[in-house]
Amino acid sequence: MELSPLLTLPSRAGARAGAVAPGLALTLLIALAATGVSRIVPAVGSALPALLIGVVVSLIRRPGGRFAAGVTFSSKFVLQIAVVLLGVQLSLSSVLVVGLQSLPVMLSTLAVCLLAAWGIGRALRIPRRERTLIGVGTGICGASAIAAVSPIIGAASSEIAYAVSTIFLFNAVAVLVFPLIGHALGMSTHAFGLFAGTAVNDTSSVVAAASLFATSALGFAVVVKLVRTLMIVPISVVLAVVEHRRRNSGAPLTVRRLVGLIPWFLVGFLVVATANSLVAIPPGLHDALVTVSVFLVAVALGGIGLSTDIGAIRRAGWRPLLLGAVLSTLVTLTSLGVLAVTGQL
Structure with missing residues (x-):
């Protein structure tokens, strides 16, 4: 048995840690600053400030050399670990109870959003990966969905940055507009929680919109939003299959190949969500994992902000922004329509 790989593992691990440390430290500092911003302005959250700070730092002086490995490590592997830990916010009991109530609205808004992203995005001549990110971000759960899908489709940092910024812009609009719509339509707190949870993307924006409408709408809205997060899994698997067929000239998929296409971090996400349902995690530990x-x-x-190609964003122009506006409007109208049809408005 060859033992040299095992014998050299500590030194290789040490060398790898040394290579990623400078860039990782820089992204940790950015995340700390972004977290501070989110404490001052909770509706903003920490994702967008982190992205923007990274972009600003990159504009001043793009980190290369000894920072490059750590920046890449953060934008790829740390991103995947974050997706895994998102599962701690879900439990199977919540999925079953809330899922049954919200499923018609959730599936309708998602179907309309993804179909519109494909059709309108093509009509606007928006690149495939960019319209996919904006579509899943608007239809599922903002930055979390973009984070899960981007490695699968091989999205560039500039595409991720534009998609996250676009999603946040219309989330901010939703925080202000949704409570006005809710009061104008005389919604109950339950109906508004379902409306906000299925039509607003980022969790912090859902919290802000529900809080402005009525404190009693907050709990249900957040649970609906978290159940909606679970849609990341089937959409990601479908995208993995589509990407495989596109890269392999439509070659047929065997079961073995299909299983191999499922990203490890989505499996981790489901494992963590299942564990959260079966094991009583102490409240303090649970809150700590959510924070992490x-x-x-x-x-x-x-x-991602540090490695963003600003020139590519400039070249993308106004079309992706228009797509985000159209998709956000369609999701809002579809949610209200299904709520009305099902007698929940």
Whole structure:
């Protein structure tokens, strides 16, 4: 048996840690600053500030050389770990109870959003990966969905940055507009929680919108939003299959190949969500894990910001922004329509 790989493992691990340390430290500092911003302005969250701080630092002086490995590590591996830990926010009991109530609205808004992203995005001549990110970000759960999908489709940092910024812009609009819509339509707190949870993307924006409408709408809205997060899994698997067929000239998929296409971090996400349902995690530990998952998303987006190609964003122009506006409007109208049809408005 060859033992040399095992014998050299400590030195290789040490060398790897040394290589990523400078860049990782920089993204950690950015995440800390972004977390501070989120404490001052909770509706903003920490994801967008981390991305913007990273972009600003990159504009002043793009980190290369000894920082490059750590920045890449943050924007890829830390991002995947963050997705795994997002599972701690879900439990199977919540999925079953809330899922049954919200499923018609959730599936309708998701189907409309993804179909519109494909059709309207093509009509606007928006690149495939960019319209996919904006579509899943708007239809599922903002930055978390973008984080999960971007490694699968091989999205560039500039595409991720534009998609996250676009999603946040219309989330901010939703925070202000949704409570007005809710009061104008005379919604109950339950109906508004379902409306906000299925039509607003980022968790912090859902919390802000529900809080402005009525404190009693907050709990249900957040649970609906978290159940909606679970849609990341089937959408990611479908995208993995589509990417495989596209890269392999439509070659047929065997069961073995299909299983191999499922990203490890999505499996980890489901394992953590299942464990959260079966094991009584102490409240203090649970809250700490949620905080860590949110912080790691900020670390990853800090890395993405540092490696963003601003020129590519400029070249993208106004079309992706228009797509985000159209998709957000369609999701809002579809949610209200299904709520009305099902007698929940």
